[in-house]
Amino acid sequence: MCVRNLGFILLVWIPQVLNAQSAVQPCPAPRLSGGYFVPEQESYPHETTLTYACDNGHKPAVEGWWATSYCENGNWFPTPQCIDENACVPLTIPNANYVASTNGWYEKDDKIWVTCDEGYEHKDHDATAKCINGTWSSVPICEKSAEACGEPLKIPHAVIIHQGYQELFEADSQVQYECEDGYTAERADTKTVICISGNWTEGPTCNRRTTPSTGHGGSAGSSRISKPDKEIVRQVTTVNNCGTPPAIVNGDFVTNNGRFLEYQCAAYYKRVGLKTVRCYSDGTWTKAPTCKPTFCVVRTAAFSHLKPAGTKYIYDRETEKLECSRAGTFFNHYSETRCTSGKITFSECCNSAKIGMHLCNDLLPMGM
Secondary structure, eight states, X not given: OHHHHXXXXXXXXXXXXXXXXXXXXXXXXXXXXXXXXXXXXXXXXXXXXXXXXXXXXXXXXXXXXXXXXXXXXXXXXXOOXXXXXXXXXXXXXXXXXXXXXXXXXXXXXXXXXXXXXXXXEEGGGOOEEEEXXXXXXXXXXXXXXXXXXXXXXXXXXXXXXXXXXXXXXXXXXXXXXXXXXXXXXXXXXXXXXXXXXXXEOOOOOEEEOOOOOTTSHHHHHHHHHHXXXXXXXXXXXXXXXXXSOOOOTTEEEEEEOSSOEEEEEOXXXXXXXXXXXXXXXXXXXXXXXXXXXXXXXXXXXXXXXXXOOOEEEEETTOEEEEEBSSOOSSSOEEEEEEEETTEEEEXXXXXXXXXXXXXXXXXXXXXX
């Protein structure tokens, strides 16, 4: 009986061991165009770390002039790869995201658009980076928004509910406090706090729950009358209580959920201020945002050095080549036109080759 059981166990156990062993596969030598690796052999055992470098005119698809790859069950991670030295490797930008390249690197003149995480905004309104001769130009920085709030204040005898811990909250974020057992807030509607212009609204005060006393009823009643009177003016209510929504130039509200209005600016404009507008119980609105231009208008006919080509719109911090009126000997000439905070600057007229090699003079300010 014991022998039969032992045989059954072996029949079950041995295939599992063999399968586990067969799952660990060596890695064949990787194909590496434009580079070399050491040591050079036909295959490499599982868990081998391979070092490689690239030939002149190439570089690894990661930071540095040399790189490593790791063998795991027959595959290399990451795949060894040499790219053109004028290409760019991915950026690491704190508190930001951008669409990753499908091949893991970026070709010369590729451009990425960076989106900041919630609670952060672009420094100097710079949201793009361009791959120029193997390096990134004007890498965007995402810094804490002036309208964002840090972590909510700690309130004695209260906890924040339905909210995971985070250090930064974007404008209009809400968190809700709940008093611990045996304590109660003086007013139920003060349990929710809102992030407005970088500050949290006043939170609740959790007092120990007691039985009302006739001896102190008068003074308690007086204090409760004075405090709500001060809060009534700033009490947020439904938007129907305020009537016609605020109008903003070059924008309008796009959401009305009954509790607040959410505004959005037109194309080529950036919102300044909170995107949501709320209604107070006294019939007034919170401050509406404004829409600031994020572009420059270039009427080409107004500039003698430009060839008339109608009106051009250039985003802030963007540069566009505009054809010059003066024709070159062999090639057309262009002026690099840059928009910076609503002001236009031009470069001298150069051919495309000189512009591509950055041989033109620096951008020169010119009046409108």
